[in-house]
Amino acid sequence: MDFGLNEEQQMIVETTRAFVENELYPHEAEVERSGVLPLELIREIQAKAIAAGLYAANMPAEVGGAGLDTLSWLLYEKELGRANYALHWTCVARPSNILLAGNDEQREKYLMPCIRGETWDCLAMTEPGAGSDLRGMKASAREDGDDWILNGTKHFISHADLAGFAIVFMATGEEDTPRGPKKRITAFFVDKGTPGFTVREGYRNVSHRGYTNAVLEFDDCRVNKRQVLGEAHKGFEVANSWLGATRLQVASTCLGRAERALSHAISYSAERKQFGQQIGKFQGISFKLADMAMELKAAELLTREAAWKYDQGTVSEADMSMAKLKATEVLAMIADEAIQIHGGMGLMDELPLERIWRDARVERIWEGTSEIQRHIISRELLRAVGG
Structure with a gap:
């Protein structure tokens, strides 16, 4: 490497x-x-x-x-x-990237307008009662001739107000497994304006102001079988094939904000003077800076290694989970310490630190909580020894 x-x-x-x-x-x-x-x-x-x-x-x-x-x-x-x-x-x-899983007709109708900037897509998985446990989703779809009829609610759906269509995951039956019945999941393209599909304003969020979320409601919403993404009942396979790298995307955007916060902290530590010298010369500040830089480097190396392995075809779920987990938690630490170094000014909106601090909180929740990432990592460790 x-x-x-x-x-x-x-x-x-x-x-x-x-x-x-x-x-x-x-x-x-x-x-x-x-x-x-x-x-x-x-x-x-x-x-x-x-x-x-x-x-x-x-x-x-x-x-x-x-x-x-x-x-x-x-x-x-x-x-x-x-x-x-x-x-x-x-x-x-x-x-x-999941749009790449579509057939030629779907790519032309949904992917290409997004690439040209004519519209946006949104991904609808999460429900009020099913966040990390996507198999627990209650929103469902049933076949009716050449159509599917969708019912249920999704929430926390990012920028659905702007999107021209949604990629919606619905339960479409059950299958027996050694661990008991398991829901089958199917992904659908649903165009905004389709009868029975309503987009409602979502929740006010402390993180990422201006970036909206919405509630999607489906009430006997009818879509044609041509709007199934991938194969019926294979929605999880489609998601796992095309959405794995989103954890690395989250890790990378967190690294950018963490680096910006650290840069502000370093500059302020060199400029601000107390008791006749730069505050960066005080051990209480200098050790913070050292820890922030070290943790940021560790998070970046984990992310770069996972990226390299992704292109080599050797990346594991644990590799991506480690990168996402480390980067999101490092961002939270650096944002908090940068504010501590700035004192009261760090909480004022004249600087981006208070925003970075607020925005950091959601990163440990979406695209898989920190707890889910730890579960994935530990599961891979144990499987290697038959656990």
């Missing part, structure tokens, strides 16, 4: 960082204070991102993306992650 960046990767980092600093940072304060990301601003930044070649860069070159290897993609994600989440996720969108 080569720990250095090649010329192309260095260019990706520099180009993306310049875009974030010039096009996203200037709008952070207003989005944070209003909690709203206006559509006209989205379209303005989106056009610039498309012109810069940064839009949908996670997609393969054959469908109009940048065709990046996994490490290069995560370097790009890290730089975008420095900014307010709503600004980088919505204005510099990265369509879900």
Whole structure:
């Protein structure tokens, strides 16, 4: 594994960082204070991102993306992650990789408009009673001739207000297993405006202001069998095949914010003076900085190793879980310590630290809680010895 960046990767980092600093940072304060990301601003930044070649860069070159290897993609994600989440996720969108699982007709109808910036996708799995336990979902679909009829509720569905369609996972029966009955799951494309499909405003969130969530309701919502993504009853297989790297994406965006918070802490420690000297020379501060830098490096190395192994075809579930777990917990620690170093000013919205601190909290919950990641890691360890 080569720990250095090649010329192309260095260019990706520099180009993306310049875009974030010039096009996203200037709008952070207003989005944070209003909690709203206006559509006209989205379209303005989106056009610039498309012109810069940064839009949908996670997609393969054959469908109009940048065709990046996994490490290069995560370097790009890290730089975008420095900014307010709503600004980088919505204005510099990265369509879900699961769209690549669609057939030719589905790719043309759903994937390509997302890559061109004409619409957005949203992924609907979580329910009020089924978060980490997706097999416990109650929303269901039943066959009716050439159609499926969907009923139930999903919530915490990111940016569903903007999305032109949802990729919805529904229970479609049960199968017997050695451990008892297990629900079969099917994924469906559901267009906004389909009768029986309602998008309602979600919850006010302490993290990621301007980045919305919604409640999706399905009341005898009828979709054609052509709108099944993958095979019927194989929704989990589709998700596991195409969504595994999202944990690495979360890890990378967390690394970007952690690095930004650490940078503020280092600068402030060198500039601020108390008792006649820079506060960074006090052991109480200098040791914090050392620990922050060390933990950030550890998280970055775990993430880079997982990215490298992903492209080698040797990555394990534990590799990705370790990266996600470490990066999200390191972000929380660095954000907290950066505020402690700044004292009262760290909690003021003149600096991005209080936002980074707030935003850090959700990262240990979505895309698999820290507890779920620890379960995955320990399960892999025990399986190796027959446990």
